[in-house]
Amino acid sequence: MLIPFSMKNCFQLLCNLKVPAAGFKNTVKSGLILQSISNDVYQNLAVEDWIHDHMNLEGKPVLFLWRNSPSVVIGRHQNPWQECNLNLMREEGVKLARRRSGGGTVYHDMGNINLTFFTTKKKYDRMENLKLVVRALKAVQPHLDVQATERFDLLLDGQFKISGTASKIGRNAAYHHCTLLCSTDGTFLSSLLKSPYQGIRSNATASTPALVRNLMEKDPTLTCEVVINAVATEYAASHQIDNHIHLINPTDETVFPGINSKARELQTWEWIYGKTPKFSVDTSFTVLHEQSHLEIKVFIDVKNGRIEVCNIEAPDHWLPLEICDQLNSSFIGSKFCPIETTVLTSILHRTYPGDDELHSKWNILCEKIKGIM
Numbered sequence: 001m002l003i004p005f006s007m008k009n010c011f012q013l014l015c016n017l018k019v020p021a022a023g024f025k026n027t028v029k030s031g032l033i034l035q036s037i038s039n040d041v042y043q044n045l046a047v048e049d050w051i052h053d054h055m056n057l058e059g060k061p062v063l064f065l066w067r068n069s070p071s072v073v074i075g076r077h078q079n080p081w082q083e084c085n086l087n088l089m090r091e092e093g094v095k096l097a098r099r100r101s102g103g104g105t106v107y108h109d110m111g112n113i114n115l116t117f118f119t120t121k122k123k124y125d126r127m128e129n130l131k132l133v134v135r136a137l138k139a140v141q142p143h144l145d146v147q148a149t150e151r152f153d154l155l156l157d158g159q160f161k162i163s164g165t166a167s168k169i170g171r172n173a174a175y176h177h178c179t180l181l182c183s184t185d186g187t188f189l190s191s192l193l194k195s196p197y198q199g200i201r202s203n204a205t206a207s208t209p210a211l212v213r214n215l216m217e218k219d220p221t222l223t224c225e226v227v228i229n230a231v232a233t234e235y236a237a238s239h240q241i242d243n244h245i246h247l248i249n250p251t252d253e254t255v256f257p258g259i260n261s262k263a264r265e266l267q268t269w270e271w272i273y274g275k276t277p278k279f280s281v282d283t284s285f286t287v288l289h290e291q292s293h294l295e296i297k298v299f300i301d302v303k304n305g306r307i308e309v310c311n312i313e314a315p316d317h318w319l320p321l322e323i324c325d326q327l328n329s330s331f332i333g334s335k336f337c338p339i340e341t342t343v344l345t346s347i348l349h350r351t352y353p354g355d356d357e358l359h360s361k362w363n364i365l366c367e368k369i370k371g372i373m
Helices: 007-013 041-054 086-092 126-140 186-192 224-239 259-266 321-331 338-351 356-370
Strands: 002-004 032-036 062-066 071-074 095-098 106-108 112-120 146-148 154-156 160-163 165-169 173-181 200-202 245-248 279-289 292-303 306-313
Touching: 032 041, 032 224, 041 062, 041 071, 041 095, 041 112, 041 173, 041 259, 062 224, 086 095, 086 186, 106 112, 106 186, 112 126, 112 224, 126 146, 126 154, 126 165, 126 173, 126 224, 224 245, 279 356, 292 356, 306 321, 321 338, 321 356, 338 356
Parallel strands: 002 245, 032 062, 032 245, 071 095
Antiparallel strands: 062 112, 071 106, 112 173, 146 154, 154 160, 160 173, 165 173, 200 279, 279 292, 292 306
């Protein structure tokens, strides 16, 4: 049963009724099942942060159910340039988010369910959560071959990954979240989670590729709505709580004080890109010059998402050394992103007004460099 999580419902759910300014962080009587009415990845990730940071989970576990519009979500210690096709994402309007937990990169859309299991640190148990999901699926389709693996994934028919896992363990609280593929756009998933960028060297956590499949490809009755209700029912039974899914608005400051600032932080360039572990790009490309191809070498060090070292080497007869050095210097300290490169190109043009040939070469170089960002 779906119940809007209004303040009226708070009165029924909470021990202390005087909580409008403090939400429900210490007042839940027992376990709780929440479902977001938002499909915004940043808002929903902010709910995870808020519950982890503010709720007293002692004897009061929480299951949070959420779905997002098309988004790619990378782990806390990952490199987005290594993990996904950023250019395609920009073209298609797909959001990029960095979560607080570790693990690999996942694609979210409305055909994917996200499940977050909140407990105290002592009660944290990923395998038990996955077994719960398996029981829920088999309650709907008893002959479904779904198993949890040692890597804490869920496999369908022993080979197709339908769920990946990540977690965050704090001082007192912990959460384990996982995806569940029901009717995700598999073609889009494959295209977006394939990095086209060459020559990246990094110690960032790398994702492990896997064959994936949707539950609805196996059984068309396993829609997101059916699976959500099945998981909620099994969770309620396992924790001996009411089988009610409470709908929440992740932007409601009366229930989640301070949550919008968390969502804003998750959207910042400094968090999404700036938290990328230090990496380097060592690559080359060719340009056409008088019916011959010239090799341009590029070496870039990136720290906190900004260019720390830049060394672009071009044949001196094509681009004079002093001009190349000026180009290298101009990149130092700038964000490793196409927009910043476009701005730098405009500044360089103003430095040498009227030199159309030089402008053309700079444009060629900058477009090539933007291609690796």
